[in-house]
Amino acid sequence: LxxxxxLSFFDQFLSPTFLGIPLxxxxxxxxxxxxxxxxxxxxxxxxxxxxxxxxxxxTQQLLLPLNTGGHKWALLFASLMLFLITLNxxxxxxxxxxxxxxxSLNLGLAVPxxxxxxxxxxxxxxxxxxxxxxxxxxxxxxxxxxxxxETISLFIRPLALGVRLTANLTAGHLLxxxxxxxxxxxxxxxxxxxxxxxxxxxxxxxLEVAVAMIQAYVFVLLLSLYLQENI
Amino acid sequence: MADRAVSxxxxxxxxxxxxxxxxxxxxxxxxxxxxxSSIRRGHNAYYNKYINVKKGGIGGIAMVLAGYVxxxxxxxxxxxxxxxxxxxx
Numbered sequence: 132l133x134x135x136x137x138l139s140f141f142d143q144f145l146s147p148t149f150l151g152i153p154l155x156x157x158x159x160x161x162x163x164x165x166x167x168x169x170x171x172x173x174x175x176x177x178x179x180x181x182x183x184x185x186x187x188x189x190t191q192q193l194l195l196p197l198n199t200g201g202h203k204w205a206l207l208f209a210s211l212m213l214f215l216i217t218l219n220x221x222x223x224x225x226x227x228x229x230x231x232x233x234x235s236l237n238l239g240l241a242v243p244x245x246x247x248x249x250x251x252x253x254x255x256x257x258x259x260x261x262x263x264x265x266x267x268x269x270x271x272x273x274x275x276x277x278x279x280x281e282t283i284s285l286f287i288r289p290l291a292l293g294v295r296l297t298a299n300l301t302a303g304h305l306l307x308x309x310x311x312x313x314x315x316x317x318x319x320x321x322x323x324x325x326x327x328x329x330x331x332x333x334x335x336x337x338l339e340v341a342v343a344m345i346q347a348y349v350f351v352l353l354l355s356l357y358l359q360e361n362i
Numbered sequence: 363m364a365d366r367a368v369s370x371x372x373x374x375x376x377x378x379x380x381x382x383x384x385x386x387x388x389x390x391x392x393x394x395x396x397x398x399s400s401i402r403r404g405h406n407a408y409y410n411k412y413i414n415v416k417k418g419g420i421g422g423i424a425m426v427l428a429g430y431v432x433x434x435x436x437x438x439x440x441x442x443x444x445x446x447x448x449x450x451x
Contacts, residue, residue, distance in 0.1 A: 142441060145441075147437050147440065147441050149437040149438075149440075154434060154437045154438065157430075157437070161430060164405075165423075175414070176413060176414045176415060176416070177417070177418045178413050178423065221430070224427060224430065224431050224434075225431055225434075225435075226431055226434040226442070227434045228434065228438075
C-alpha cells in the first residue's frame with residue numbers, strides 16, 4: 132500500500148490507454164484543431180484575428196536578429212512555438228496529459244533541430260563554425276582547455292534544451308498535484324490552513340501558466356540563437 | 363403533416379427515426395475516405411456555427427476544451443478510480 136502511495140504522484144505522467152489508443156495521441160493531435168486554416172479574407176473571425184496577430188508579432192520579433200538565410204526557418208520556428216505553447220497550456224486543464232513532460236518528445240524536438248544548425252554551420256562556413264569553439268582574447272596557455280570546454284558546451288546544448296523543458300513542466304505539474312492533495316487532505320482537519328493552501332495553489336497555477344508560455348518561448352529562442360551563429 | 367419521401371441514406375442523423383437507425387448505419391460510408399469526410403463535415407459545421415462568426419465569443423473554444431477535459435477523464439478513468447477509493451492519499 133505504501134508503494135502505491137509513493138508511485139501515485141508520478142502516475143500523472145503515464146499516458147493512459149483507452150480502446151487501445153493512448154491519450155498522448157489525442158493530446159498531440161489537439162493543437163492542430165486549435166488553429167484553423169486562414170481563409171483569403173483580410174478580416175476572418177475573432178479567433179483567427181487574435182491568432183494571426185500573435186503569430187505575426189512573434190515571428191517578426193524572433194526573426195529580427197537573423198540574416199536573410201535564417202528567414203527560411205521562419206515557418207519552422209513559428210509552428211514549433213505554437214505547438215509547444217499549445218501543448219503546455221492545454222496540459223494545465225484538469226485530467227489532461229501534457230506530452231512535453233516526456234523527455235523523449237523534447238529530445239526528439241531538440242536534437243534534430245540543433246544538429247541541423249550545427250551541420251549547416253559546418254557545411255557552409257566551416258572555419259567560422261569551428262572558430263566558435265575558441266572565444267576571442269583567450270590567453271595562449273589556456274587554448275587547449277578552452278577548446279575542450281567549448282566542445283562540451285556545444286554538445287550539451289540539445290540535452291539542455293530537452294531537459295529544461297521536461298524538468299520545468301514536470302516539476303510544475305508535480306507541485307500542483309502535491310499542493311492540491313495537501314489542501315484536500317487538510318480541509319476536514321484545519322480549514323483555515325486549507326484555505327491558505329488553496330490560495331497558494333491559485334498562485335502556483337498562475338505561475339504554471341506563465342512557465343508554460345515562457346518555456347516554449349525559451350526553447351525556440353535558443354534554437355534561433357544557435358541558428359544565428361551558424362547561418 | 364407528411365414529409366417529402368427521402369431515401370434513408372440521404373437523411374441527416376437528427377432526421378432519422380429510431381426504427382430506421384440500423385439501416386441508416388448500414389448505408390453510411392465507413393471507408394477511410396468516408397470517415398475523413400464525415401470528420402471534415404462535422405468540423406466545418408462546428409467551425410461555421412461557433413467560431414467563424416462576426417462576434418465570436420469564448421464559447422466556441424470553451425466547448426472544445428471542456429469536451430477535451432471530459433475525454434481525458436474518460437481515458438484515464440481506470441486509473442482515476444483508485445484515487446477515489448483510496449483511504450489515505
